[in-house]
Amino acid sequence: MKMLEVTGGNTLSGCIRISGAKNSAVALIPAAILSDEEVTICNVPDITDTTALCEILDYLGVSVKRASETMIINAQNIENKEIPEKMAKKLRASYYFMGALLGKYKKVTMALPGGCSIGSRPINLHLKGFEALGAKITMENNVYTVEANELKGANIYLDFASVGATINIMLAAVKAKGTTIIENAAKEPEIVNVATLLNNMGAKIRGAGTSTIEIKGTDHLGTCFHEVIPDRIEAGTYVIMGAACGQCLKIDNIIPEHLESLTSKLEEMGAFLDIGADYIIVSKGEHYKGIHVKTQTYPGFPTDLQQPLTSLLTLCKGTSKIEETIYENRFMHIPYLNQMGADIKIKNQTATIIGPSKLVGTDVVATDLRAGASLVIAALMAEGKTKISSIEHLLRGYENIVEKLKSVGAKVEIKEI
Numbered sequence: 001m002k003m004l005e006v007t008g009g010n011t012l013s014g015c016i017r018i019s020g021a022k023n024s025a026v027a028l029i030p031a032a033i034l035s036d037e038e039v040t041i042c043n044v045p046d047i048t049d050t051t052a053l054c055e056i057l058d059y060l061g062v063s064v065k066r067a068s069e070t071m072i073i074n075a076q077n078i079e080n081k082e083i084p085e086k087m088a089k090k091l092r093a094s095y096y097f098m099g100a101l102l103g104k105y106k107k108v109t110m111a112l113p114g115g116c117s118i119g120s121r122p123i124n125l126h127l128k129g130f131e132a133l134g135a136k137i138t139m140e141n142n143v144y145t146v147e148a149n150e151l152k153g154a155n156i157y158l159d160f161a162s163v164g165a166t167i168n169i170m171l172a173a174v175k176a177k178g179t180t181i182i183e184n185a186a187k188e189p190e191i192v193n194v195a196t197l198l199n200n201m202g203a204k205i206r207g208a209g210t211s212t213i214e215i216k217g218t219d220h221l222g223t224c225f226h227e228v229i230p231d232r233i234e235a236g237t238y239v240i241m242g243a244a245c246g247q248c249l250k251i252d253n254i255i256p257e258h259l260e261s262l263t264s265k266l267e268e269m270g271a272f273l274d275i276g277a278d279y280i281i282v283s284k285g286e287h288y289k290g291i292h293v294k295t296q297t298y299p300g301f302p303t304d305l306q307q308p309l310t311s312l313l314t315l316c317k318g319t320s321k322i323e324e325t326i327y328e329n330r331f332m333h334i335p336y337l338n339q340m341g342a343d344i345k346i347k348n349q350t351a352t353i354i355g356p357s358k359l360v361g362t363d364v365v366a367t368d369l370r371a372g373a374s375l376v377i378a379a380l381m382a383e384g385k386t387k388i389s390s391i392e393h394l395l396r397g398y399e400n401i402v403e404k405l406k407s408v409g410a411k412v413e414i415k416e417i
């Protein structure tokens with residue numbers, strides 16, 4: 001098991017270059033098998049989630065060439081066989097192989113996906129979309145078989161604007177007969193990134209990024225060159241870190257518009273941000289006042305940043321509140337923050353943070369990806385040493401996090417225990 005040892009109190013300054021978006025790359029990689037030719041994707045982050053997906057591609061007989069952040073995928077010799085639990089369970093995004101294999105071969109058999117234990121995380125909306133397109137679904141011992149004689153375009157209304165369901169239905173519908181309309185679609189930038197890949201292959205998708213997406217089925221999807229957008233959640237995590245212990249910390253290679261819900265909240269609490277065309281420069285403010293945050297679907301405040309933000313809010317004078325509306329179990333970092341000296345209470349889906357608190361290093365555990373990020377930020381702010389165990393979660397979503405932190409002055413060491 002890996003552990004991160006952090007010595008707090010250093011001021012972070014310099015430049016951190018943001019990598020490609022995990023939540024885009026993990027959809028683009030399975031989507032590439034829809035093409036009958038070679039697909040090149042650049043700016044793919046080198047994280048354990050993308051490695052896990054390449055293992056599935058390799059298992060299916062898909063050719064994958066990876067050089068630095070460029071991936072060349074060719075599915076011409078693919079074998080559409082059952083994806084076993086040990087592979088599917090490694091991450092939530094393995095479920096994108098459902099939409100891609102169903103969309104191309106009208107049949108897929110795979111075990112339930114994995115993912116952070118931040119809630120029940122059902123896939124009922126994905127399956128509802130597949131059935132609307134004409135697929136039959138059976139399940140035995142947690143293995144789904146989804147198959148159709150023919151996939152026909154349909155009008156699909158999503159009860160919740162689910163990111164995964166929106167993308168998965170797009171993948172299943174892109175070669176269906178006729179037109180599919182997804183109503184109440186999720187609007188996250190990662191969805192636009194996936195739709196652009198598919199259109200570059202020859203698909204006919206309109207409306208990605210709005211709540212209504214139209215997909216006109218097409219017979220052939222060909223070769224293309226595509227780029228993963230910058231990771232707005234990685235960027236937001238480092239901006240929060242800069243507001244906690246930075247001095248002119250530059251977060252570079254970003255799309256600031258994707259972070260507006262965060263930057264407006266940071267300015268409301270008293271942070272000073274210099275927002276450029278593709279960067280943000282942030283320094284720790286003298287005085288922070290308490291704020292109220294409610295997580296929403298895009299363009300609202302992202303649930304993936306509420307955990308990192310919680311650590312920063314311990315610096316605010318007065319009361320802050322974070323209401324988590326997306327997941328039912330996304331406060332597992334809070335007991336550890338309280339062990340470090342924070343004063344946070346949870347009632348129902350709202351965390352109330354009383355500050356300012358002085359954090360002191362101790363031994364903590366990363367329970368999930370963004371809880372890990374929250375603990376890293378707290379450890380950098382804290383007096384003394386913090387040992388964060390189970391950081392495998394962290395390495396799933398933050399490319400070269402130890403090198404990036406060291407490059408701006410953080411005292412961190414990764415250790416095997």
Ligand code: EPZ
Pocket residue numbers: 022023024026092093116119120121122123124125126127160161162163164165186303304326327328369370397
């Ligand atoms: C994606 O998860 C992201 N993961 C999550 O990021 C992110 O938090 C989430 O979108 C919301 O933005 C990836 O892209 C790999 P959802 P996803 O479908 O697709 C319920 C991270 O930290 N729901 O929008 O699983 C579900 O239970 C991760 O990078 C259903 O009820 O999110 C949850 O409460 C964590 N039925 C809510 O919707 C379904 O069929 C959000 O789920 C699907 C979802």
